[in-house]
Amino acid sequence: MIVPKIAANYIERGDEEAIILEIAKKAGIYPMDYKFNACPVNQIVEEGDEVRVGKYVLKVIETPGHCIGHVCYVLEANNKVNLFAGDVIFYESGNRKEDEFLDYLTEPRQSELQDLLNIILKRGHAKRNEAYQLIKANGTDLLELLKVSSLLRDQSKGKTVTYSRKVFIPLTNMCRNTCSYCTFVKGPDNPDAHIMNPDEVRAKLKQAEASGCKEVLISLGERPELRYEFTKKWLNKLGYKRMVDYVYDICEMVIKETSMIPHTNAGALKVEEIKKLKMVNGSMGMMLESNNPNLSVHRDCPDKHPMVRLNTIRYAGELKVPFTTGILIGIGESLEDRVDSLFDILELHKKYNHIQEIIIQNFRAKKDTKMANSEEPTIWDMVRTIAVCRLIFGRQMNIQAPPNLTPEMHQLFLLAGINDWGGISPVTPDYINPEKPWPNITALNSVCSELGFTLRERLTVYPEYVYDADFNQEVFTKRIYDFIDERKLVKEEWATC
Ligand code: SF4
Numbered sequence: 474m475i476v477p478k479i480a481a482n483y484i485e486r487g488d489e490e491a492i493i494l495e496i497a498k499k500a501g502i503y504p505m506d507y508k509f510n511a512c513p514v515n516q517i518v519e520e521g522d523e524v525r526v527g528k529y530v531l532k533v534i535e536t537p538g539h540c541i542g543h544v545c546y547v548l549e550a551n552n553k554v555n556l557f558a559g560d561v562i563f564y565e566s567g568n569r570k571e572d573e574f575l576d577y578l579t580e581p582r583q584s585e586l587q588d589l590l591n592i593i594l595k596r597g598h599a600k601r602n603e604a605y606q607l608i609k610a611n612g613t614d615l616l617e618l619l620k621v622s623s624l625l626r627d628q629s630k631g632k633t634v635t636y637s638r639k640v641f642i643p644l645t646n647m648c649r650n651t652c653s654y655c656t657f658v659k660g661p662d663n664p665d666a667h668i669m670n671p672d673e674v675r676a677k678l679k680q681a682e683a684s685g686c687k688e689v690l691i692s693l694g695e696r697p698e699l700r701y702e703f704t705k706k707w708l709n710k711l712g713y714k715r716m717v718d719y720v721y722d723i724c725e726m727v728i729k730e731t732s733m734i735p736h737t738n739a740g741a742l743k744v745e746e747i748k749k750l751k752m753v754n755g756s757m758g759m760m761l762e763s764n765n766p767n768l769s770v771h772r773d774c775p776d777k778h779p780m781v782r783l784n785t786i787r788y789a790g791e792l793k794v795p796f797t798t799g800i801l802i803g804i805g806e807s808l809e810d811r812v813d814s815l816f817d818i819l820e821l822h823k824k825y826n827h828i829q830e831i832i833i834q835n836f837r838a839k840k841d842t843k844m845a846n847s848e849e850p851t852i853w854d855m856v857r858t859i860a861v862c863r864l865i866f867g868r869q870m871n872i873q874a875p876p877n878l879t880p881e882m883h884q885l886f887l888l889a890g891i892n893d894w895g896g897i898s899p900v901t902p903d904y905i906n907p908e909k910p911w912p913n914i915t916a917l918n919s920v921c922s923e924l925g926f927t928l929r930e931r932l933t934v935y936p937e938y939v940y941d942a943d944f945n946q947e948v949f950t951k952r953i954y955d956f957i958d959e960r961k962l963v964k965e966e967w968a969t970c
Contacts, residue, residue: 799831
């Protein structure tokens with residue numbers, strides 16, 4: 474028993490006279506047969522002392538008034554101050570009884586991380602130090618993390634999940650970088666090294682339009698003409714000195730000959746190159762991948778230096794291009810790197826409001842690469858990163874995870890807080906990951922429905938930007954308006970499963 478000094482003596486003696494028990498019995502407060510038994514005292518306390526109960530430390534404050542020597546206990550824990558006040562009654566306060574005190578100490582408590590998540594849910598976003606902790610969440614903390622990221626997503630996006638029906642045009646698979654995980658890239662000695670000519674592109678476009686595609690993803694290796702004479706000559710034969718000029722003309726062809734909207738990902742670009750491509754693209758993109766400049770997978774990859782990539786994202790912001798970016802996880806970066814990479818993107822987005830979508834992509838080990846035997850991120854690693862991304866960016870951001878890289882985990886990605894599946898093609902493979910087929914859209918729709926979500930088609934330009942004249946080119950206005958409904962998603966009559 475823990476008692477104040479003045480009471481220790483009569484409690485140890487069981488002194489009924491000292492506690493005026495007879496009067497209390499007559500007043501009906503205690504039954505007439507009640508017996509006040511002597512009780513050993515374990516700790517005598519006074520003002521300022523501390524009492525330890527398990528992991529909790531209670532501070533003693535003296536509150537004479539009810540009786541001489543009466544004390545209360547103050548518990549500061551989980552960002553709250555709790556007062557165990559015995560039967561002292563304070564003006565305008567409730568009064569906690571002893572049995573409630575015991576209940577409080579023995580009831581299951583939320584962890585500090587769960588308390589933090591409640592704060593983040595109210596605030597709407599996580600701070601950097603908080604994200605460092607959350608990206609390591611485990612057990613019930615992880616479940617709570619998923620709950621909060623799902624709630625944040627629901628508050629803004631409701632139960633709608635989107636995708637873009639696209640055709641993938643790999644304009645060239647040559648590249649001046651040599652990322653250790655890439656199977657897409659082909660050097661000039663490889664018989665599969667290629668630059669698509671306009672007729673090849675045209676044939677794909679025709680097929681795509683007939684299959685209901687609305688986005689043309691033009692994705693290619695970065696500046697191969699600066700590294701390979703072979704590529705330079707091939708490009709010259711097509712009539713170009715720079716790949717970026719060829720990309721421009723291909724986009725123009727898409728606009729002139731189809732009803733679709735180009736989205737170019739040509740990697741790191743200079744400001745004048747983005748300015749030029751903006752005129753013929755509904756949106757553009759490039760993965761940041763990681764802000765860690767020392768990853769061995771990016772050795773000898775001049776375009777993969779984080780400063781180069783962050784500058785590209787910055788230029789896109791200055792030029793008001795709706796931009797898609799993201800991180801690639803499992804390529805040697807630390808958990809803190811992931812958080813920092815997302816905060817780097819957030820910082821630019823706060824300044825320019827141009828990031829339309831964040832991709833969380835998981836590294837997959839592929840044969841015939843330097844990383845063939847490297848460990849892939851676990852599913853929980855992926856799920857935590859998606860959830861933390863949602864918490865960093867808050868309710869509004871569109872967050873996607875590629876649906877073809879881990880098809881068995883679609884449900885978990887939904888529970889982790891994504892609201893988009895990115896581009897899915899009914900006519901072309903994912904040339905970057907050709908061994909991973911796109912999901913069947915009808916099957917994906919079923920997965921979404923099972924968890925209470927509705928799958929809707931969107932354009933390459935996200936709803937947030939479709940009516941914004943600063944972010945859009947006039948050349949796309951009519952086709953955008955023709956395609957979308959009042960929710961700025963593709964009209965049901967245009968949507969194809
Ligand atoms: S991942 Fe991209 S940048 Fe890296 S080598 Fe492949 S095509 Fe080039």
